[in-house]
Amino acid sequence: MSRLYDTIEPSVIDDEMLNTAVEEQGPKEEAGKIAKAEGIDFADVGSLRLDYKNILKIDNLWCFKSLVKLQLDNNIIERIEGLDHLTNLVWLDLSFNNIDVIEGLEKLVKLEDLTLYNNRISRIENMDTLTNLHVLSLGNNDLDTLENILYLRRFKNLRTLNLAGNPFCENTEPSYKSYLVAFLPHLEYLDYRLIDEDTKDAAEKKFDVAIEELLHDERGAERKQKEKEEQEMQLQLHTAAFVERMDGSDLFESLYTEDVEGQKLNTMPGVDELLGEYGKKFTETCKNIFDVGLSKHEEESPRS
Incomplete structure (x- = not known):
């Protein structure tokens, strides 16, 4: 003992x-x-x-x-x-x-x-x-x-x-x-x-039924873990190229969401349509920057 x-x-x-x-x-x-x-x-x-x-x-x-x-x-x-x-x-x-x-x-x-x-x-x-x-x-x-x-x-x-x-x-x-x-x-x-x-x-x-259920859960967990790892790898790549969060609308939405004063515009007539159009152009510009930045990074990486 x-x-x-x-x-x-x-x-x-x-x-x-x-x-x-x-x-x-x-x-x-x-x-x-x-x-x-x-x-x-x-x-x-x-x-x-x-x-x-x-x-x-x-x-x-x-x-x-x-x-x-x-x-x-x-x-x-x-x-x-x-x-x-x-x-x-x-x-x-x-x-x-x-x-x-x-x-x-x-x-x-x-x-x-x-x-x-x-x-x-x-x-x-x-x-x-x-x-x-x-x-x-x-x-x-x-x-x-x-x-x-x-x-x-x-x-x-x-x-x-x-x-x-x-x-x-x-x-x-x-x-x-x-x-x-x-x-x-x-x-x-x-x-x-x-x-x-x-x-x-x-x-x-x-325990055949319990084992099959467990295997199903494990496969699902492995799938989610793999997806998470792939997302993290992509984020690391985008960060290294200085284009993180620029391949979609995330950047615009986060900026607008965090803008307290901007939220007040929602009460004005016609603003929704203007914001939608502005958001679309903003996102397109970010995507162009993302494509150029990522391509440039991939070209330079082999030499670094």
Whole structure:
């Protein structure tokens, strides 16, 4: 179980702790003596164990830029932080701590194996950038909402998942295992057991309607996201060419809408017709400027 630091003297990750850990885990015998005599550059260290150190806060690891494997299990850590510089991490163990929120992992885009077993986490979140995630352990936490597991559908490389020991595992209808197998089709192992084809087929049949509805919603969301990204790209292009919002009536309408005094003209007879004609000419002029500006920008871009 997670431990309370009010009964334990917290430790700080300082140079003494790091030097000791690196020496203990480094080369032995003659090679070890040479390494100790010459000094070990933290930037060259690929693996580091800091387990069972009573560490309260993750800190002072910024020098370990080549680190691939980091073990911080069985401490009293409360927050995931101080890892932004460890961009080469592939394996991270934060099990048996006091963490209650998944955070601080955005820069660890190479991470493949993440262990958060036996903490106080109540929600799966803030992991969008971990697209290479292959193994995830979240067993023995405080996850109580089965639908939150759908967040993991975005991880197409996820093959091994451990969720045993969470509140939703008990008295859940439908069975959380069949639910997970149905909605996370890329999984191969669940709670340390291989998922066989019969189990997959049964789960898919049980939730076929719900899965189809979910797929429909996901396709719609993907479509909207793609449209949004394309619009943002177009806006960036138009901004770079100094012609943003000039390919339609948006500019005129925004200027007129924001003109408080201009709104008073609406009460005068015949103004609507005049404004309509003026707006048409204004928009045509803007469109001409837009076409020329965009064409000029595209001609110059290859040479820039």
